[in-house]
Amino acid sequence: MGTAGPQTAPLLALSGVSRSFDGVRVLDRAAFDLKRGEIHALLGENGAGKSTLMNIVTGVYAPEGGRYLIDGAPAGIRGPKDALKAGIGMVHQHFRLVDRFTVAENVLLASGQLGLFANAGEAARAAMEAGKAVGLAVDPAAIVGELSVAERQRVEILKVLALGARIVILDEPTAVLTDQEAGALLLAIRKIAAQGRAVVMITHKLREVAGHSDRVTIMRAGRTVISGAPVGTLSAGDLGRLMMGEETSPAEAAEAGVIEAAAPITIAKPGEERLIVSALYAGGGQGSVGVSDVGFTLKAGEILGVAGVGGNGQQALAEAIVGLLPVAGGHLTLDGWELGEFSVARRRDLGLRVVPSDRFASALIGELSVADNLALTRVRTGRYRSRLGSWLVGRRRMKREAEQAIEAFAIAGATPARRARLLSGGNAQKLLLARELEESGSGVKLLVAHSPTRGLDVKACAFVHAAIRKAVAGGAACLLISEDVEEVRALASRILVMSAGRMVGELPAGASASQIGALILGQA
Amino acid sequence: MELFLTGWLTSLPAFAMPLLLAAVGLILSERAGVLNMGAEGYMAMGAMTGAVVTLTAGNPWIGVGAAILAGAALAGLFAIATVVFRADQILAGLATVALGGGITAVIGRPYLHKTFTGLPRLDPGALADLPLVGGLLFRQDLLAYLGLALVLLLWWGLRATRTGLKLRAVGEDPATADVAGVDVQLYQAGAVLACGALCGLAGAYLSIVSSNVWVEGMVNGRGWIALALVIFARWNPARAILGAVIFGGADAALPRLLALGAQVPTYLLSTLPYLLTILVLVLAALGGRRKDAEPRSLGLAYIRQDRR
Ligand SMILES: Nc1ncnc2c1ncn2[C@@H]1O[C@H](COP(=O)(O)OP(=O)(O)OP(=O)(O)O)[C@@H](O)[C@H]1O
Ligand SMILES: [Mg+2]
Numbered sequence: 001m002g003t004a005g006p007q008t009a010p011l012l013a014l015s016g017v018s019r020s021f022d023g024v025r026v027l028d029r030a031a032f033d034l035k036r037g038e039i040h041a042l043l044g045e046n047g048a049g050k051s052t053l054m055n056i057v058t059g060v061y062a063p064e065g066g067r068y069l070i071d072g073a074p075a076g077i078r079g080p081k082d083a084l085k086a087g088i089g090m091v092h093q094h095f096r097l098v099d100r101f102t103v104a105e106n107v108l109l110a111s112g113q114l115g116l117f118a119n120a121g122e123a124a125r126a127a128m129e130a131g132k133a134v135g136l137a138v139d140p141a142a143i144v145g146e147l148s149v150a151e152r153q154r155v156e157i158l159k160v161l162a163l164g165a166r167i168v169i170l171d172e173p174t175a176v177l178t179d180q181e182a183g184a185l186l187l188a189i190r191k192i193a194a195q196g197r198a199v200v201m202i203t204h205k206l207r208e209v210a211g212h213s214d215r216v217t218i219m220r221a222g223r224t225v226i227s228g229a230p231v232g233t234l235s236a237g238d239l240g241r242l243m244m245g246e247e248t249s250p251a252e253a254a255e256a257g258v259i260e261a262a263a264p265i266t267i268a269k270p271g272e273e274r275l276i277v278s279a280l281y282a283g284g285g286q287g288s289v290g291v292s293d294v295g296f297t298l299k300a301g302e303i304l305g306v307a308g309v310g311g312n313g314q315q316a317l318a319e320a321i322v323g324l325l326p327v328a329g330g331h332l333t334l335d336g337w338e339l340g341e342f343s344v345a346r347r348r349d350l351g352l353r354v355v356p357s358d359r360f361a362s363a364l365i366g367e368l369s370v371a372d373n374l375a376l377t378r379v380r381t382g383r384y385r386s387r388l389g390s391w392l393v394g395r396r397r398m399k400r401e402a403e404q405a406i407e408a409f410a411i412a413g414a415t416p417a418r419r420a421r422l423l424s425g426g427n428a429q430k431l432l433l434a435r436e437l438e439e440s441g442s443g444v445k446l447l448v449a450h451s452p453t454r455g456l457d458v459k460a461c462a463f464v465h466a467a468i469r470k471a472v473a474g475g476a477a478c479l480l481i482s483e484d485v486e487e488v489r490a491l492a493s494r495i496l497v498m499s500a501g502r503m504v505g506e507l508p509a510g511a512s513a514s515q516i517g518a519l520i521l522g523q524a
Numbered sequence: 525m526e527l528f529l530t531g532w533l534t535s536l537p538a539f540a541m542p543l544l545l546a547a548v549g550l551i552l553s554e555r556a557g558v559l560n561m562g563a564e565g566y567m568a569m570g571a572m573t574g575a576v577v578t579l580t581a582g583n584p585w586i587g588v589g590a591a592i593l594a595g596a597a598l599a600g601l602f603a604i605a606t607v608v609f610r611a612d613q614i615l616a617g618l619a620t621v622a623l624g625g626g627i628t629a630v631i632g633r634p635y636l637h638k639t640f641t642g643l644p645r646l647d648p649g650a651l652a653d654l655p656l657v658g659g660l661l662f663r664q665d666l667l668a669y670l671g672l673a674l675v676l677l678l679w680w681g682l683r684a685t686r687t688g689l690k691l692r693a694v695g696e697d698p699a700t701a702d703v704a705g706v707d708v709q710l711y712q713a714g715a716v717l718a719c720g721a722l723c724g725l726a727g728a729y730l731s732i733v734s735s736n737v738w739v740e741g742m743v744n745g746r747g748w749i750a751l752a753l754v755i756f757a758r759w760n761p762a763r764a765i766l767g768a769v770i771f772g773g774a775d776a777a778l779p780r781l782l783a784l785g786a787q788v789p790t791y792l793l794s795t796l797p798y799l800l801t802i803l804v805l806v807l808a809a810l811g812g813r814r815k816d817a818e819p820r821s822l823g824l825a826y827i828r829q830d831r832r
Contacts, residue, residue: 097697105689109701
């Protein structure tokens with residue numbers, strides 16, 4: 001496999017590595033090793049410790065005990081700088097880019113310590129070249145904050161490559177991509193490995209493990225239950241079982257392997273018109289794509305899927321409906337109310353619920369506790385009114401409800417008092433869903449969900465889908481904006497395809513992935 | 525009228541330079557994410573130390589050097605509190621101002637009101653007699669030219685050097701800078717020290733260049749105005765030059781207007797710079813562009829173990 005000749009010392013080897021946060025053991029004697037030229041999949045449920053393990057590899061967290069070798073010698077990594085020097089580059093789950101800098105400046109920032117002058121032109125060239133070699137391109141002069149999530153990820157990868165990393169760690173790289181983009185990325189990853197680098201790919205998608213990696217390490221509750229097994233020796237069922245625990249039945253595990261392609265569902269017959277969007281214009285300018293001349297109707301009991309490559313106006317569409325972006329033209333009505341001038345709060349009062357694509361940017365407050373985050377959108381309803389007076393907040397009720405939500409949504413690592421920022425990526429998303437969907441049936445009239453399962457493991461993914469279906473069955477309508485074609489196919493009762501800010505086509509439920517793909521690529 | 529204008533223009537640098545140097549120092553600190561309210565204190569240290577050392581050593585250049593060190597030393601205390609121990613930046617800044625005022629009052633007392641000779645002025649003869657701008661351009665002391673060159677150098681350095689890039693990254697997004705291998709604390713501490721040094725120099729400008737004497741409280745709020753200037757300048761040293769000219773110009777006009785016999789109560793007139801400050805801040809806020817330029821993590825302590 002790859003360029004590695006006689007197997008001498010592995011490129012990187014960790015063993016017996018532990019780590020606790022606030023007395024909770026998050027990593028428990030984990031073991032991990034890497035060879036040149038391989039793609040090494042790292043698998044595990046939300047909160048299993050994958051990101052933590054990789055943060056130890058990159059020097060962000062210090063390990064407690066254990067051994068860490070690079071090329072067979074003690075690594076001596078005391079911080080991110082040492083890891084960079086050793087040639088270890090990581091694309092984090094939550095990107096590490098300076099939004100206000102250009103692509104070139106971001107590459108430059110990451111590219112080592114030498115030289116006084118900032119030669120952005122040179123950095124741009126290096127990044128472009130690295131990108132070309134593996135088939136990923138991005139405009140070096142673009143401002144990062146104005147790029148789509150998918151493009152930002154590309155910047156992150158180019159950054160690592162331009163750095164000349166020997167070890168490339170990707171934390172859930174395909175979670176944010178459409179199938180086409182993911183396909184291109186997986187090809188690029190193969191090319192990166194063929195250059196003699198080692199690639200670590202953290203993922204929840206079992207098919208990526210089976211089809212696109214050489215070895216696999218599986219984590220469960222902080223332990224590496226399998227470390228570096230050749231992929232060929234394990235079936236999808238084995239992978240699922242190892243990941244979720246022995247108590248998982250084979251059937252359940254097998255289902256986990258294919259859950260992303262779940263059969264399209266039938267939903268109760270659509271009811272009255274909920275959301276009417278007509279000739280809507282919003283956003284755009286400054287390099288971001290807005291919405292132009294978009295119109296559609298969404299009925300109660302219906303899930304309308306919006307498919308398309310990220311950065312084609314989905315963000316603007318969601319924000320216009322939510323009330324974060326002013327409507328520049330056209331109309332938006334929810335249950336007959338013209339939304340145009342309504343504040344976000346009034347829209348919520350009408351039953352609008354939102355799961356935005358970037359949870360920490362516009363939904364959760366990382367520095368607040370889990371209980372506070374849950375109460376955030378509800379507190380104005382007077383629900384937590386204390387017995388002492390309506391302007392006081394009853395903390396006890398907040399705490400109790402938080403405990404219930406943690407239990408109901410299986411939010412690992414959460415306590416009511418813990419800061420939201422400390423949750424793993426998938427669990428933060430569960431927290432958000434718990435808040436937005438908890439009142440299913442009663443309050444929820446319209447759910448705008450933008451990439452709601454980004455970064456969730458298979459179990460959680462199924463959970464979210466079920467929760468959305470339940471809300472819709474209870475009479476809500478759902479606008480599902482997703483870059484994951486399979487997700488749209490699995491849930492939507494109608495599918496719109498969005499490109500360059502416009503709706504370029506509509507397909508019925510049951511449309512094939514290739515039909516949708518053709519529309520997305522403008523080949524219909 | 526022409527006489528008035530010429531005089532006003534010639535005296536402009538003496539009023540604008542202290543503001544400019546302090547503002548640019550603050551810009552460095554804030555671009556690295558450290559909200560530094562201590563300028564008034566550093567300037568006080570600089571003004572007093574500059575005067576005292578010039579009086580004792582007999583050489584104003586040594587005084588200038590000592591003022592720079594004194595400003596940096598006080599900023600060092602602030603850096604230890606905020607960057608190393610992550611104390612609240614606003615409170616630590618206010619404490620620094622009080623400390624600066626106290627130290628200068630105690631050490632400077634014996635030297636109060638003692639005059640000395642300051643820095644030499646350039647005198648290129650004929651050139652300086654150009655109408656209107658001759659004095660402004662050619663009859664300044666060396667420090668004015670050096671200071672301006674320094675500001676331009678820093679402006680360029682922030683944009684075009686790696687060090688500048690890293691410093692800006694630290695202020696925008698320290699976690700990202702950290703994983704990129706930038707020593708966040710080192711850069712923040714460095715920026716704070718540079719800020720102290722520049723403010724110290726600004727103070728020295730007041731005592732050694734502008735007045736050749738030290739008086740208690742001679743900084744007189746200029747540290748606060750510099751803080752507002754930073755916002756006016758949208759954290760850009762080049763724009764700070766414009767701001768310093770406006771604020772310094774207003775300041776410079778006051779004594780001249782009074783000398784002309786303007787019938788305005790002195791106390792009211794001397795509130796002018798502050799009124800101007802408030803006006804500018806309101807305009808900056810109304811313009812809505814402040815948030816576009818403000819370093820994103822300004823005022824926030826960075827702790828690596830925090831998950832981002
Ligand atoms: N800095 C921290 N402080 C406190 N707890 C932390 C910290 N970092 C991680 N944790 C906890 O460690 C556990 C494992 O987190 P980690 O991010 O490694 O999971 P993961 O396997 O990457 O999950 P996901 O797939 O959801 O991203 C979680 O319960 C998380 O809350
Ligand atoms: Mg993770």
